[in-house]
Amino acid sequence: MSDLDRTLIYSPSALMLAGSDWDAPRLLCVEVYGGRPLSFVTERAAGLLAQVAETGMLVPTTTRTVEQYQRIHLPGPAPRYAICANGGRLLVDGVEDRDFTAAVEDRLAASAPHAEILDELTRVSDAGGAPAFVEKVRDAAGLFCYAVVNRSMLPSGWLEDLTEFADERAWGVSLQGRKVYLVPAPLTKAAAAAEVAQRLGVSTMAAAGDSLLDGELLEVADRAIRPNHGELADTGWARPHVDVTEADGVAAGEQIAEWMLEQVTTGPWPAGSDHQPPLPGHPN
Ligand SMILES: [Mg+2]
Incomplete structure (x- = not known):
């Protein structure tokens, strides 16, 4: 299970290329948006990811909406x-799994309604004068919402107040790059990953991610890795079973791809199969 943005794929502003331009790695564009290249992996990472994908075991696990993912x-x-x-x-x-969607909507009844949170985000995003620190507020498939912000202009305490408001309503806040996400507490990558692991019949899971929204996923995985940048790195998040890349930026993405290939070739799931029975003696 792997997060995508700033874990495997990188926008131009997230590349963090070190050294001189002459030594920069060759990049492969994996996403075009509005006719322009938007996300990249290194050429070497591309080769590694293709090998991981061939085992059938790579499950992209993203906060992107279906449309953005596609x-x-x-x-x-x-x-x-x-x-x-x-x-x-x-x-x-x-293709969207409708049964899964229905089960998620049932779980979401435990947190405050999406409309209440979206209203509050819209209200606090109205700077009341130029220049605005919030560029836009977006609804994500009626499930969660986010604001695109100018980080250097965020009023002090703004994020903290929003986090407190969300907290009281069983919602969480995550700041990633220029986006402030508000996500209901029951909506987690970890819960979805557990469901997929069950469908695949695997009893062990490896995971990668960079943000607070990935924390629980890394937590429940048997082995995990995070890049040396991003929200988890900024908060010093560490667990004994979670590796950290040496590199940051798109080079970290390459190290994560390398790590993932290592997991599928030496891990408990033999390569070349997408359905493994639980291992004998492994606690499920
Ligand atoms: Mg990410």
Whole structure:
């Protein structure tokens, strides 16, 4: 299970290329948006990811909506399962699993309604004068919402107040790049990943991610890795079973791809199969 943005794929502003331009790695564009290249992996990462995908075990696990996810073309065969909308949608062979969607909507009854949170985000985003620190507020498939912000202009205490408001309503806040996400507490990548692991019949899971929204996923995985950048790195998040890349930016993405290939070739799941019975003696 792997997060995508700033874990496997990188926008130009997230590349963090070190050294001189002459030594920069060759990049492969994996997403075009509005006719322009938007997300990249290194050429070497592309080869590694294709090998991981060929085992059938790579499950993209993203906060992107289905529509945003479908713009991405990862190297190798298309993933059989993909988790979108932070665990709110499951794609099976590219098609939304309606039973999964229905089960998620039941779970969401435990947190405050989406409309109340969206209203508050819209209200606090109205700067009341130029220049505005929030560029836009967006609804994500009626499941969660986010604001695109100018980070250097955020009023002090703004994020903290919003976090407190959300907290009281069983919602969480995550700041990633220029986006402030508000997500209901029951909507997690970890819950969706557990469901996919069960469908695949695997009893062990490896995971990668960079943000607070990935924390629980890394937590429940048997082995995990996070890049040396992003929200988890910024907060010093560490667990004994979670590796950290040496590199940051798109080079970290390459190290994560390398790590994932290592897991599928030396891990408890033999390569070349997408359905494994639980291992004898392994606690489920
Ligand atoms: Mg990410």
